[in-house]
Amino acid sequence: MSKLLHPKTILAIKDLQLAAKTVADGFLSGMHASRMKGTGLEFSQYRSYQPSDDLRWLDWKMYARSDRYYVRQSEIETSIDIQLIVDASNSMLHEDKGITKIDYARYLAAAIGYLSHQQGDATGLSVMQSAQVFSLAARKESQHMARFYYQLEQIQPGGNFQHPMALKQLFTGPHKRQLFVFISDFYEQQAEIMQMMDTLAAMQHQVIAFHLVAENERQASFKGYQAVEDLETGELLQLDGAIDANAYAVVWNQFITQLKQRLTAKGILYTQLSLQSPLDIALRDFLLQYNKIRR
Template sequence: MSRLLQPKTLLAIKDLSLAAKTVVAGFMSGIHASRLKGAGQEFSQYRSYQPGDDLRWLDWKMYARSDRYYIRESEMETSISVHFLVDASNSMLHEEAGITKMEYTRYLTASLGYLAHLQGDAAGLSVLHHAGLQTLLPRREAQHMARFYYQLEQIQPGGAFITPTAYRNLFTGPHTRQLLVFITDYYERNGEITTLLQTLAHSGHEVLVFHVIGEEECKGNFRGYDAVEDLETGELVMLEGGHNIDGYTKNTNEYINTLRTTLLNKGIHYRSLFLQEPLDKALRDFLNQRNKPR
C-alpha cells in the first residue's frame, strides 16, 4: 500500500475509534451511532436505482422479475469526512533523532488516514504549501487512498506558512461539516495558524491539532553557536551573551501550555507529539484518551 504504513503502528490503533466527539454530519458523541439507509450488512428494503448509485448494489434478481433496476438497501452506520491539513512550511524540515518533522507528519497522517478508511470514512488531504493549497477531496474508495498516500510521499516543504488568500478555498464548496486534523509544528510569526484554526472551528468543523515538536528544540541547547537561522525566512538571530537553557525550557513549556489552553477554549482539541516519541504509542495514548467517557 505505502511505505508510510508501518504494521506496528497499524496494529496499535486499528481497534480504536476516530469518530467525532461532537455532532458532525449526523454523528453523535464518540461513536458512529446514527443509522442511515445504505449498502451495509443487514437487509432493510429496496429502492429504485438513481443515477450515481453504486452499481455493486443492484439486485439482478429483482431486475429479472420486474425489468426494472433496484438498489438493495440495508441499515449502516453513518460516516464522516476526515480531512487532513498538513503544514508544509520549511520549518517542518527540522530534524532530530534521525527524522524530520515532515517525515514524522507523513507517518502520522498516513496512519490516521488508514484508520479513517478502515472505519468507512472519507479521507481527504490538503497540503498548506508556500506555493499554494494542494487539495485531495475526501473520498472512500481504495483507489483514492492510493492517491492519498502518494500525495503524502510527494510533499516537499518550503517557504513560510501560506497566507489567508492561499487557503481561502478551504472555506468554499459544499458546507459539510468535517473532522479536520491539522498537523503542524505551529511555527507562526503573526498568529496566522491560530487565525486559520479559529476560522475552521467557527465554520462548524471539529478541529484536532497535532503539534509536532523536537525535544532538543524545547531545550534550546545552543552551546557553541553564535546565531541560529530561521528555517522559513532565512533570518539570523544572534545569541548575545550567555544563553539560559533552563529559562528557555521554562518559557517553551509555558508557551505550549498557554497554546493548549487557548485552543481548548476555542473548542479545538490539542495534542503535542515529540519526534522522539514512538508513533504507535503516541497514537494509542491519544485515541484511548479521546475515547474515554466524559
C-alpha cells in the same frame, strides 16, 4: 506502546502506504475488532438497501428469507469527511536525532489516512505553504488513496505558512460534519495559523491539532552551535555564551500553555508530540475525537 511504532522504525519503511498499514494494524492489534468494523458500534435493526449503500453490509440471510435486500443498520451509521492538513512551511525541515518534522508529519498523516479509509470514511489532504498550495478533496475510493499517499510523498517544504484564499473550498464545502486533522509545529509570524484555527472553529467543524516538537528546541539544546537560523525568515541568532536554560524553559512553557488554552477554548483537541513519540499516541487521540463525532 509498541517499539514497532517508534518513528525511527516506521520511517525506515520507505513505502508510505506499507508504513501506514504497519502503524495502524499495530495500533489496532490490541483492540477489540468488533469495535472497529462495520457501519457502527452495535447492530440495531435492518433497513431496505439503497443504491449508495456499501454492498459489504448486505444481509444475505435476510435476502434468502424475504427475496429482498436489507442492510444491517447500526445505532451509529454516519459518514465523515476527514481532511488532513499538513503544514509544509520551511520550519518543518527542523531535525532532531535524525528525524525531521515533515517526515514525522508525513507518516502520521499516512497512518491516520489509512485508518480513516479502513473505517469507510472519505479522506482528503491539504498541504499548506506559501510557494504552492495543494488540496485533495475527501473521497473514499482506493484509487483516491493511492493519490493521497503519492501526494504525501511529494511534499517539499518551503516558504512560510499562509492562510491562502486558494483553500477557500476547504472552508466552504458541503454542509456536513467534517473532522479536520491539522499537523504542524505551530511556527507562525503573524498569527496566520491561529486565523485558520479560528475559521475552522467558527464553522463548527471538529478539529484535532497535532503539535510537533523537537526535543532540542524544547530543551534549548544547541551545544556546539555559534548561531541558529530561522528556517522561514533566514534570520541568524547569535548564541553568545550558554543559553539560560531556566529562562528558556519559562518562555517555552508559557508559549505551550497559551497555545493549548487558545485551542481548547475553541473546542479544538490539542496534542503535543515529540519527534520521538510512538505514533500510537497520535492514533489514540485521533480515535477519541473520531468516536465523539460519530455519536
